[in-house]
Amino acid sequence: MAAPSTASTTGPTAATEPETSAQRARRARIIQATLALASRGGYEAVQMREVAERSEVALGTLYRYFPSKVHLLVSAMAHELERMRIRLQRKAIPGETRQQRVSYVLERSTHSLQRDPNLTEALVRAMMAADATVAQEVTGVRNQMADLIIQAMREGAAPTAEDEAYAGILQDVWFARQIAWLGGRVSSEEIWDDIEQAIALVLRD
Amino acid sequence: MAAPSTASTTGPTAATEPETSAQRARRARIIQATLALASRGGYEAVQMREVAERSEVALGTLYRYFPSKVHLLVSAMAHELERMRIRLQRKAIPGETRQQRVSYVLERSTHSLQRDPNLTEALVRAMMAADATVAQEVTGVRNQMADLIIQAMREGAAPTAEDEAYAGILQDVWFARQIAWLGGRVSSEEIWDDIEQAIALVLRD
DNA sequence: GCGGATACTAGAACACGTTCTCATCGTGGT
DNA sequence: ACCACGATGAGAACGTGTTCTAGTATCCGC
Numbered sequence: 063m064a065a066p067s068t069a070s071t072t073g074p075t076a077a078t079e080p081e082t083s084a085q086r087a088r089r090a091r092i093i094q095a096t097l098a099l100a101s102r103g104g105y106e107a108v109q110m111r112e113v114a115e116r117s118e119v120a121l122g123t124l125y126r127y128f129p130s131k132v133h134l135l136v137s138a139m140a141h142e143l144e145r146m147r148i149r150l151q152r153k154a155i156p157g158e159t160r161q162q163r164v165s166y167v168l169e170r171s172t173h174s175l176q177r178d179p180n181l182t183e184a185l186v187r188a189m190m191a192a193d194a195t196v197a198q199e200v201t202g203v204r205n206q207m208a209d210l211i212i213q214a215m216r217e218g219a220a221p222t223a224e225d226e227a228y229a230g231i232l233q234d235v236w237f238a239r240q241i242a243w244l245g246g247r248v249s250s251e252e253i254w255d256d257i258e259q260a261i262a263l264v265l266r267d
Numbered sequence: 268m269a270a271p272s273t274a275s276t277t278g279p280t281a282a283t284e285p286e287t288s289a290q291r292a293r294r295a296r297i298i299q300a301t302l303a304l305a306s307r308g309g310y311e312a313v314q315m316r317e318v319a320e321r322s323e324v325a326l327g328t329l330y331r332y333f334p335s336k337v338h339l340l341v342s343a344m345a346h347e348l349e350r351m352r353i354r355l356q357r358k359a360i361p362g363e364t365r366q367q368r369v370s371y372v373l374e375r376s377t378h379s380l381q382r383d384p385n386l387t388e389a390l391v392r393a394m395m396a397a398d399a400t401v402a403q404e405v406t407g408v409r410n411q412m413a414d415l416i417i418q419a420m421r422e423g424a425a426p427t428a429e430d431e432a433y434a435g436i437l438q439d440v441w442f443a444r445q446i447a448w449l450g451g452r453v454s455s456e457e458i459w460d461d462i463e464q465a466i467a468l469v470l471r472d
Numbered sequence: 473g474c475g476g477a478t479a480c481t482a483g484a485a486c487a488c489g490t491t492c493t494c495a496t497c498g499t500g501g502t
Numbered sequence: 503a504c505c506a507c508g509a510t511g512a513g514a515a516c517g518t519g520t521t522c523t524a525g526t527a528t529c530c531g532c
Contacts, residue, residue, distance in 0.1 A: 082499095085509090110489060120511040122492085131489065190395040194451025201452055231465050234443030235436055246399025247406055260436050263469060287529085290479090315519060325481040327522085336519065 089127055091117035096138045100184035108135065108184055129195070135188030136199040142185065143206045146171055155214050161265045163214040165258055168236065171210065172257065176250050186240045207233050215265070228264050235260040294332055296322035301343045305389035313340065313389055334400070340393030341404040347390065348411045351376055360419050366470045368419040370463055373441065376415065377462065381455050391445045412438050420470070433469050440465040 081089070095116035099108045110131060114124040128134035150167065157163035175182040192200045211229040212221045221229075239253045248256070286294070300321035304313045315336060319329040333339035355372065362368035380387040397405045416434040417426045426434075444458045453461070 084498095088510095106488095109487095121490090121513085123510055125490075126509080129490095187396075190446060191392075192450050194449075197451045200450055204452075227461075227464060228468075230461070231440055231468065234465075235439045237446075238439030238443050241395060241442075244399075245397045245405050246402045247409075256432075256435070259432060260439075263433075263436065289528090293480095311518095314517095326483085326520090328480055330520070331479080334520095 088117065088119055088123070092119065092124060092127055092134070093138055093141050096134055097142070097181065100135070100138065101178050101181040104180040105135070105184040105187045107180070110134075132188045132191050132193075132196050133199060135184055136192060136196055136203060139185040139189065140199065140203050140206065142181075143203060143210075146174060147206060147210060150210065155217070157214075160215045161261055163217070164211055164232070164261050164265060167210050167214040168232070168257060168261065169254065172236070172254060176253075179250075182240065183244055186237065186244060189237065190241060204233060207236075231264055232257075232260060293322065293324055293328070297324065297329060297332060297339070298343055298346050301339055302347070302386065305340070305343065306383050306386040309385040310340075310389040310392045312385070315339075337393045337396050337398075337401050338404060340389055341397060341401055341408060344390040344394065345404065345408050345411065347386075348408060348415075351379060352411060352415060355415065360422070362419075365420045366466055368422070369416055369437070369466050369470060372415050372419040373437070373462060373466070374459065376412075377441070377459060381458075384455075387445070388449055391442065391449060394442065395446060409438060412441075436469055437462075437465060 092113060095113050096108055099112060108131065110124060111121060113134070114121045128137060150170065155163045155166055157166050189200060189203065208226065208229040211232055212225055215225055236257055239256050242248045243250060243253050297318060300318050301313055304317060313336065315329060316326060318339070319326045333342060355375065360368045360371055362371050394405060394408065413431065413434040416437055417430055420430055441462055444453070444461050447453045448455060448458050
């Protein structure tokens with residue numbers, strides 16, 4: 063399990079390509095513009111020309127930093143997850159049992175995302191649209207989510223292989239339910255019921 | 268807007284707008300062309316102009332029958348699942364336990380699809396890209412898959428609400444693992460291991 | 473058979489992701 | 503200070519999903 067410390071949100075080549083401060087600033091502006099547009103109108107509102115204009119870089123430069131719209135949005139999701147991880151780490155996870163703690167973490171994360179449905183739609187859609195060229199970024203996001211879940215299950219103790227498998231399955235269900243919601247087939251309340259049911263089922267003793 | 272766009276293609280929910288035989292033939296040609304192109308080059312090879320040309324209909328007509336590329340591919344998936352259901356129904360599902368029977372059905376289905384990876388990529392990608400306008404078709408596909416699983420669990424007896432929830436979770440994992448495979452993050456062998464693990468976990472007694 | 477509605481054809485037109493071209497800028501080595 | 507070179511800016515160009523237009527064919531009630 064890779065450390066999610068690669069919060070740089072991108073690094074197509076090397077994780078530590080030396081960047082000038084101007085370059086770090088450009089990257090940050092791009093991510094911010096992306097999040098703003100996604101929040102306003104979802105996946106389709108994140109238009110590459112518009113992102114470039116808002117972040118004050120040329121279109122070609124945008125593509126140098128993020129080789130596709132999907133790379134861009136998956137990187138933005140890594141950025142958001144990192145914020146969420148920091149926020150969750152401020153206080154201990156409440157709950158007596160594994161189920162309760164995992165429920166708490168996933169519910170917090172889910173609700174935090176559902177509060178901005180357009181943003182969620184954009185990020186989840188990108189995760190699902192990712193092909194092999196985005197494997198590295200997608201793996202980063204999945205590792206971040208898995209860390210959240212495993213930490214809730216184990217409270218810091220070393221996770222077993224079984225734990226990691228459980229976290230994977232729960233993540234699969236989580237993403238699939240988001241898709242069902244995007245597809246207009248279930249409401250956001252039903253999503254949560256389904257996820258909680260899956261937690262109870264997977265983590266029953 | 269009174270087009271035959273119910274995209275019935277097949278299946279129980281066919282509201283069966285009356286179609287002339289020429290129209291049925293057009294619809295069939297379109298689906299066949301779609302499957303052929305998908306099989307040859309996956310999602311990106313299914314180009315609407317090419318589908319129209321091969322099925323000998325005008326582009327506008329193609330869009331009257333299937334209002335988007337995603338509608339088209341999801342309908343094609345319903346068509347393929349229907350074929351699979353008929354094939355599976357020919358003989359009884361082997362296996363002593365629920366797990367064994369569900370494993371059998373999902374393995375058969377998965378392998379049958381993995382034999383044509385390009386086609387699978389096209390169909391799964393479309394399912395994931397579906398938005399609310401395709402909800403009806405997607406629900407049709409999910410119901411077909413759920414029926415397959417529930418039948419394997421119950422061997423014809425009436426399913427309980429719990430059974431349906433289990434089938435939903437297994438389907439979620441199934442689709443999520445296909446996505447992981449499309450994303451180049453796991454091999455097709457690993458997919459199957461993961462799915463079987465989920466079956467064992469969800470259906471343990 | 474006739475007339476009006478609906479379906480179909482052929483093709484142009486449009487939108488947005490992506491690629492390409494070329495001029496300019498900034499920087500590190502000499 | 504200068505040069506070489508990669509990074510950036512500005513914008514044209516291309517491909518494919520989708521929409522639109524105008525003319526033609528087909529069907530259905532009379």
